[in-house]
Amino acid sequence: MRQVVAAVKYAHAHGIAHRDLKPENVCFCSSAAAASGFGDVKVVDWGAAFRFREAPMRTAIGSVAYSAPELSKPAEGYTEACDLWSLGVTAYVALCGKPPFWGDHQNQLRCMKDEQYPLDEAPWDKISGDAKGWVRSLLRADPAHRLAAAAALEHPWLKRPRGFARTPLCARDVFSTIRDSASYSATSSLFAALVAKQLDHQSLQQITKIFRDLDADGNGSLALGDLRRGFEEAFGADGVELRDVAAVFQHMNLAGTGSVGYTEFCAAALWRSDAISDEALRVAFREFDRNDKVKKELAACAPASCDIPVRDSFSQEFRQWLAKAGRRPSASHRQAERAHSKSTCSLWSRACSVVTGRGRSGNPSGERTAREPSCLEVAWGEPAAGLLLSPFAV
Structure with a gap:
């Protein structure tokens, strides 16, 4: 239930109401989780959002069975609080197996x-007071x-304990x-974000x-303090890795929001992952290179230093997010970007190899591949779009 509430909180923070929350729209992420009754879940069916x-x-x-009472007179208008009522009914059904009304x-x-529903007879007499209090607080x-x-x-x-004791x-x-x-x-980080969108x-x-x-x-995003805490738990409070936390956080903040979202976290964590399928890389590359301009250069084995006319080759969504991440860069930003673009990430290398059919990873000896396009080659100033994943909802 905590995961479901987290999904609703994330959606509401982005101005979205689900409006059809019920047990049928909460799905386990794997057959093993479904069989055990424990594990990760996702909130699905956002068609009424x-x-x-x-x-x-x-x-x-x-x-109807999960709809809030204010929906009986919808013309008067209602708020995202309708989702909280539906959560209360969903929890009630999950706890006792019967609807409250x-x-x-x-x-x-x-x-x-009148807020009249059973909470005293069996099986409620064996359910914690905290659980019953939570249900009451939503069925208002x-x-x-x-x-x-x-x-x-x-x-x-x-409430639950946190930390990395398990893994x-x-x-x-x-x-x-x-x-x-x-x-x-x-x-490279934005390309990794596109790859993350393709993964199960x-x-x-x-x-x-x-x-x-x-x-x-x-809330579905991390502040600098959250990332620092993770580094401390992973490397120790005195670890030399902590010196770079602020710079790493700034680099991860692709959307320029001042916090690191789930998509951005996944993009940064995927660099050395060998579990990413070739098909995921192909789909991400197609999204990245809608007009096949980068692919054509790859096919021609053009010199790594040549210019790729990629200004119009990205998908609209990708260009909008890239525009927000890059803003209008200063001269120092341009120099840093040119320096960074000389270093090609492993995901980009693998994607180039997969797209050209030259093997699963790496660059064949003696062959040239397309350089990684720079942020500066993309049109700036377009309105930002949310190329975002949620750890809770699909």
């Missing part, structure tokens, strides 16, 4: 408004009196990779667990 900051919500939508629609609506008829998603996530029932070696390896990724250019849950499982452990407030 709405950007509530752009316009008022006045449509009755979603499953039944009978015809009018009877259900009356009980909703007045939306203004319901817990917000952030507060619901901080409730004692959903210390994996955490150390991930943070070593993140530290090394700071030597690559912004364009299994490929990102360990990275996701570490990100969640670092995300202290569950």
Whole structure:
């Protein structure tokens, strides 16, 4: 349930209401997790979602049994608090196996408004007071009196210990990779973000667990202090690696928001991953090079120093995010970018090899490959778009 609430908090922070939360729209990420009843879950079916900051919500939508009472008069408008009511009903059903309200629609609506539902008889007599208190705090008829998603996530029932005790070696390896990724250019990092979008849950499982452990407030992004804490737990408080944390954090902040999102974290952690399939690299490369201009240069084995006319070759979404990350660079930024572009990341090298059919990894001896395009070759100043993943929702 904590993961589901975290997904709702993340969506609400980005101005999106799901509007159809129910058990059927919470799915386990693997068959093993489903069989055991434990493991990672995702919130799915966002077809009824709405950007509530752009316009008022006045449509009755979603499953009636899980819909908040204010949706009985949708023309008056309602807020994202409707999702919190649905979470309360979902938790109620998960805990006792029955819905809190039944009978015809009018009877259900009356009980909703009166906040009348069983919480004392079996099996509730064996369920913790924290769990029952959490349900009560969400099944409030007045939306203004319901817990917000952030507060619901901080409730004692959903509190859990944090840290890397379960996978210390994996955490150390991930943070070593993140530290090394700071030597690559912004364009390489953005390409890695495109690769991350193509990977399934299994490929990102360990990275996701570490990100969640670092995300202290569950908002789907990391502050510098969160990353520093991860480095300290991985390398020790006196580790020499901690000297670079601020610079690494700045490099990871591709979207220029002042925090590191899940996509950016995945991009930095993927550099040395050998588990990435060739197909994922092909799909990411196609997204990166919509007009085949980079691919044509690869096919021609052009000199590494030649100019690639990539200004129009990226997809719109990728160019918009790249524009936000690069801004309008200064002369010093240009010099740094040119220096960075001489260092080609392993993912980019593998992608070039896969696309040209020259092997799974590396560059055949004596052959030239296309240089990595610079951020400066992309049109600047376009409105930013969210090329973002969420660790909680799909």
